[in-house]
Amino acid sequence: xxxxxxxxxxxxxxxxxxxxxxxxxxxxxxxxxxxxxxxxxxxxxxxxxxxxxxxxxxxxxxxxxxxxxxxxxxxxxxxxxxxxxxxxxxxxxxxxxxxxxxxxxxxxxxxxxxxxxxxxxxxxxxxxxxxxxxxxxxxxxxxxxxxxxxxxxxxxxxxxxxxxxxxxxxxxxxxxxxxxxxxxxxxxxxxxxxxxxxxxxxxxxxxxxxxxxxxxxxxxxxxxxxxxxxxxxxxxxxxxxxxxxxxxxxxxxxxxxxxxxxxxxxxxxxxxxxxxxxxxxxxxxxxxxxxxxxxxxxxxxxxxxxxxxxxxxxxxxxxxxxxxxxxxxxxxxxxxxxxxxxxxxxxxxxxxxxxxxxxxxxxxxxxxxxxxxxxxxxxxxxxxxxxxxxxxxxxxxxxxxxxxxxxxxxxxxxxxxxxxxxxxxxxxxxxxxxxxxxxxxxxxxxxxxxxxxxxxxxxxxxxxxxxx
Ligand code: NAD
Ligand code: UGA
Numbered sequence: 001x002x003x004x005x006x007x008x009x010x011x012x013x014x015x016x017x018x019x020x021x022x023x024x025x026x027x028x029x030x031x032x033x034x035x036x037x038x039x040x041x042x043x044x045x046x047x048x049x050x051x052x053x054x055x056x057x058x059x060x061x062x063x064x065x066x067x068x069x070x071x072x073x074x075x076x077x078x079x080x081x082x083x084x085x086x087x088x089x090x091x092x093x094x095x096x097x098x099x100x101x102x103x104x105x106x107x108x109x110x111x112x113x114x115x116x117x118x119x120x121x122x123x124x125x126x127x128x129x130x131x132x133x134x135x136x137x138x139x140x141x142x143x144x145x146x147x148x149x150x151x152x153x154x155x156x157x158x159x160x161x162x163x164x165x166x167x168x169x170x171x172x173x174x175x176x177x178x179x180x181x182x183x184x185x186x187x188x189x190x191x192x193x194x195x196x197x198x199x200x201x202x203x204x205x206x207x208x209x210x211x212x213x214x215x216x217x218x219x220x221x222x223x224x225x226x227x228x229x230x231x232x233x234x235x236x237x238x239x240x241x242x243x244x245x246x247x248x249x250x251x252x253x254x255x256x257x258x259x260x261x262x263x264x265x266x267x268x269x270x271x272x273x274x275x276x277x278x279x280x281x282x283x284x285x286x287x288x289x290x291x292x293x294x295x296x297x298x299x300x301x302x303x304x305x306x307x308x309x310x311x312x313x314x315x316x317x318x319x320x321x322x323x324x325x326x327x328x329x330x331x332x333x334x335x336x337x338x339x340x341x342x343x344x345x346x347x348x349x350x351x352x353x354x355x356x357x358x359x360x361x362x363x364x365x366x367x368x369x370x371x372x373x374x375x376x377x378x379x380x381x382x383x384x385x386x387x388x389x390x391x392x393x394x395x396x397x398x399x400x401x402x403x404x405x406x407x408x409x410x411x412x413x414x415x416x417x418x419x420x421x422x423x424x425x426x427x428x429x430x431x432x433x434x435x436x437x438x439x440x441x442x443x444x445x446x447x448x449x450x451x452x453x454x455x456x457x458x459x460x461x462x463x464x465x466x467x468x
Contacts, residue, residue, distance in 0.1 A: 003087070003128060004086075004200075005086050005197055006030070006086065007032045008033045008034070008085055009035075009087075009089070010089040011036055011037075011082075011088065013035045013074060015057075015278070017091030017132065018046065019055075019171045019175060021035050022060065027205040028204045029070065032071050033073070034075055035073070035074050035075075036076065036077065037078075038076065038078065043074050043075060046068075051064060055346065055347070056346040056373050057171045057172060058173075060171070060172055078118060082118065082119055086125075086128065087197065088129050090115050090131055090132055091132040092111040092114075105285045105286070107135060107136055112131075112135060113146065116143045116146045120147045123155055123157075125155060126157070126158075129143065129157055129158070130160045131161045132162055132164055135161075136220070136286055136290055137221045137224070137290060147159070160183055161182075161184035162181070163182055163222065163223035165178065165226065169345045181202050183195050183212070183219065184215055184218060187215060227283040227284065228306065231284055235275075235305075235307075235309035235313075237251065237270070238271055238310070238313040240271070241313075242313075245465060245466065252271075252447055270446075271465040272313075272445060272446055272464065274310045274314040274355070275310055276348075276353075277342065277350055281310070284304075284306055287303050314356065317443070318356055318359035320443070320468075321443055322363060324414075324468065329413075331365070331366070332366070334414050334416060335370070335409040335415045335416065336353060336408070337371075337417050337418065337421070338417060338420070338424065343422065346375065351382070353371075356416060357386075358386045358387055364398070366398055368409075368412065369399065370402040370407070371421075372421055376401050406431065406432060409435060409436060413436070413437045413441060414443060415442045415443065416443045420446040425449060429449075429457055433457050442462070
């Protein structure tokens with residue numbers, strides 16, 4: 001019969017490990033859940049008495065308030081949590097490799113390997129080890145080899161793949177009501193039994209028919225495939241937005257019309273200044289690398305184009321700003337509203353705003369940024385990383401961070417909406433218009449504001465996917 005899980009350890013207290021295992025703790029009061037990380041500052045923040053958690057996610061604080069100290073614990077004592085648990089999630093980061101073989105494409109599996117070796121070294125009893133991180137196909141096999149080569153007598157390791165499909169900004173909602181939970185295992189009696197043990201955990205709140213069980217490699221590949229297909233929809237709609245701008249069609253109307261086809265569906269068809277986030281680009285590049293490793297260059301080129309279209313969309317947007325402002329933005333003031341890669345998150349990884357600001361700086365414009373959630377330090381770090389050869393002092397002469405949207409827009413020549421924060425929709429646009437240089441330009445990179453209303457106020461509005 002399957003192992004009865006009473007204690008869970010999660011290695012990695014980031015955007016995935018934190019919310020995922022906090023929800024497991026909330027929904028399974030009979031299971032002790034310990035989330036561990038090497039990063040002490042991060043663990044301290046998860047433990048902070050006034051719930052100043054390390055990540056911003058609607059509804060997360062409430063979950064942590066209910067479970068922390070009851071059956072949910074955050075700790076830097078990785079070894080102890082591994083020893084206690086029957087089931088261990090590996091939820092560490094898997095960024096794109098920056099150097100060496102596969103640089104720029106392949107996933108850096110160093111963190112996964114270190115976590116796996118840590119488990120092998122300290123475990124004194126059998127464990128179910130669950131890949132939660134997004135990894136290339138067949139990573140579970142490497143994990144198994146490492147675990148088996150280092151295990152003590154009487155320690156068995158069963159490896160499962162259980163990729164996470166939550167989106168930032170809606171993580172808690174997604175975890176409460178997942179479209180599906182995917183579990184991959186070896187199709188051996190032991191593999192199937194481990195799979196049942198994990199399925200039991202989810203059965204505490206996820207309807208049985210939503211828990212899909214498949215082979216290990218299918219599970220690993222399904223995660224890359226899902227992200228690639230989602231990103232492909234955005235690149236497709238963004239490619240169409242360029243045609244709309246050139247022809248007079250309106251991308252909102254086109255997306256609405258095609259989305260009515262039940263085979264296409266209405267979701268994820270919003271044209272934008274380009275997708276961001278820590279995963280889409282990374283996972284597609286990972287798939288490109290996998291295709292190349294399998295000697296499938298046509299398949300690799302097909303997926304690579306999704307990322308290239310996204311880069312093109314960002315470049316195209318910056319160029320439209322320059323073109324519209326009479327072909328020069330040197331010395332002009334640009335207010336950038338939003339810095340996060342999407343609304344309802346403080347995460348800035350691969351945010352389109354970073355590329356836009358970099359472009360504006362290379363034209364020697366002055367930029368004022370406002371984002372309701374992103375930490376100021378993070379903005380400086382991202383801008384520095386985007387322009388490593390420019391000293392930060394110099395960047396700071398051209399960029400400042402504002403405390404409100406109103407302040408950012410004061411005396412500006414142009415406003416650029418880079419993130420679809422709802423509050424930007426409800427700004428006092430009449431007031432903002434009064435404080436701006438004229439003509440007052442507004443570039444909506446998110447199809448967020450009512451262009452007709454703003455035009456009536458006096459703004460010169462440029463919207464993605466609509467002719468100028
Ligand atoms: P993250 O960087 O926020 O968190 C990873 C954490 O793991 C870090 O805090 C790091 O200190 C810790 N860590 C690394 N090695 C460790 C070790 N050996 N021992 C203990 N702690 C260690 O990353 P994330 O956004 O949570 O992503 C984690 C994985 O989940 C990635 O593979 C990602 O692709 C995948 N994923 C992310 C999302 C998302 O929305 N962010 C969604 C689905 C899947
Ligand atoms: C995405 C997937 O949606 C999750 O299912 C997956 O688990 C996750 O990646 C992951 O593996 O990390 P996330 O990146 O958090 O989630 O956010 P999304 O809502 O997918 O948005 C990604 C980017 O696409 C954002 O910049 C967003 O603004 C943009 N986007 C999204 C569009 O431009 N148009 C759309 O119609 C939808």
